[in-house]
Amino acid sequence: MIDEKRIRQALQSVLHPKLKKSLVDIGMIRDIRIKGEVVTLTLALKSDRSPLEKVFTGEIETIVGALPGVSSVQVEVIALSEKEYNRLFPKAPLKGIEKVKHFLAVASGKGGVGKTTTAVNVALALAKQGLNVGLLDADVYGPSVPLMLGLSNTLDQKDNMIVPKEKYGLRIMSLGMTAGKDEAFIWRGPLVSKMIHQLLGQVKWGELDYLVLDLPPGTGDPSITIAQAISNCSILMVTTPQEVALADVRRSIALFNKIGQPIIGLVENMSYFVCGHSAKPIDIFGSGGGEKLSQESDIPLFGAIPIDLELRQGGDTGVPLMVSSPNSSTGLVFQAIALKITDRTKSFESISGWQTRVRDDCKV
Numbered sequence: 297m298i299d300e301k302r303i304r305q306a307l308q309s310v311l312h313p314k315l316k317k318s319l320v321d322i323g324m325i326r327d328i329r330i331k332g333e334v335v336t337l338t339l340a341l342k343s344d345r346s347p348l349e350k351v352f353t354g355e356i357e358t359i360v361g362a363l364p365g366v367s368s369v370q371v372e373v374i375a376l377s378e379k380e381y382n383r384l385f386p387k388a389p390l391k392g393i394e395k396v397k398h399f400l401a402v403a404s405g406k407g408g409v410g411k412t413t414t415a416v417n418v419a420l421a422l423a424k425q426g427l428n429v430g431l432l433d434a435d436v437y438g439p440s441v442p443l444m445l446g447l448s449n450t451l452d453q454k455d456n457m458i459v460p461k462e463k464y465g466l467r468i469m470s471l472g473m474t475a476g477k478d479e480a481f482i483w484r485g486p487l488v489s490k491m492i493h494q495l496l497g498q499v500k501w502g503e504l505d506y507l508v509l510d511l512p513p514g515t516g517d518p519s520i521t522i523a524q525a526i527s528n529c530s531i532l533m534v535t536t537p538q539e540v541a542l543a544d545v546r547r548s549i550a551l552f553n554k555i556g557q558p559i560i561g562l563v564e565n566m567s568y569f570v571c572g573h574s575a576k577p578i579d580i581f582g583s584g585g586g587e588k589l590s591q592e593s594d595i596p597l598f599g600a601i602p603i604d605l606e607l608r609q610g611g612d613t614g615v616p617l618m619v620s621s622p623n624s625s626t627g628l629v630f631q632a633i634a635l636k637i638t639d640r641t642k643s644f645e646s647i648s649g650w651q652t653r654v655r656d657d658c659k660v
């Protein structure tokens with residue numbers, strides 16, 4: 297009578313042409329079942345429409361069908377899970393970012409909560425620690441980093457790659473540098489995906505400790521594309537204290553959790569306003585939202601940024617607060633947030649395989 301061991305042995309000769317390994321050994325042939333003289337097995341492929349399906353099933357049927365005690369062979373084809381696929385076919389890093397150690401995306405489900413303000417000042421606070429930091433404006437709909445950092449629209453090229461702008465010790469790239477000041481951006485799914493990959497892959501980022509990404513609001517294509525393109529991209533989630541913002545941020549947290557992207561911390565922006573007359577903090581947008589969200593989602597609150605006139609002015613004049621007043625009370629909040637980020641992300645380095653892998657095949 298035929299047994300599973302004999303079938304496995306016989307199938308050792310069916311090799312994957314690219315991996316040059318036996319389909320049995322790499323787990324693409326699995327669940328071998330025997331009922332009398334009928335053998336059924338599962339073949340897991342990249343997709344259930346893989347061009348290799350016919351070749352493999354033909355080989356399997358011939359080999360197993362020729363074994364004594366087998367009268368018929370049934371091959372059930374399924375698709376590999378994403379995790380299995382990534383393990384079997386790891387992608388080489390995109391060229392532009394192969395020397396980037398950590399990725400930190402600043403996100404929020406809501407618009408106008410201060411993502412860009414946070415991304416810019418956090419990037420500067422990280423650079424103040426003596427780290428090499430890049431800033432990628434990944435807001436494909438409304439890039440505002442050039443305005444916040446007072447950058448012109450010109451771009452330099454070297455070796456067929458774009459050279460990021462250097463300012464205030466940061467390496468910066470924004471889609472805003474590639475278009476006119478008031479030009480509208482209308483990107484649809486596949487184009488967004490392509491554009492993000494270009495901003496990551498065709499820019500000469502060089503050696504960086506952190507590449508901070510300023511994401512567009514919402515849970516749309518760019519957020520998903522970036523999160524899927526860079527596994528181990530840490531997320532810093534920005535919220536404001538009021539309930540309406542929290543609802544959107546919760547949705548955004550759920551999305552990143554679903555695709556397995558680690559949200560390392562929360563930042564509550566526009567937390568309070570220090571009134572010049574009384575010097576007492578006033579909670580203009582309510583209070584406790586960040587703390588509440590932190591408790592319910594089990595994500596640490598890294599800091600609460602007050603409503604600060606200088607912070608707003610810095611955004612409009614191209615001289616961010618972390619450049620004009622790094623040691624002001626708000627500046628110190630950004631420095632504390634940056635320390636929590638380095639503390640948290642450093643712990644990733646001891647995990648084997650932590651290093652960021654960037655996939656160049658992901659689709660929206």
Ligand SMILES: Nc1ncnc2c1ncn2[C@@H]1O[C@H](COP(=O)(O)OP(=O)(O)OP(=O)(O)O)[C@@H](O)[C@H]1O
Nearest residue numbers: 407408409410411412413513566602603604608611
């Ligand atoms: N804590 C703050 N105090 C004062 N002004 C702030 C503060 N945070 C942000 N702002 C101002 O609020 C406006 C919106 O901030 P910002 O552009 O950073 O938000 P955003 O979340 O990136 O917006 P979008 O969703 O449009 O990308 C800007 O004018 C900015 O200067």
Ligand SMILES: [Mg+2]
Nearest residue numbers: 411412435440
């Ligand atoms: Mg923004």
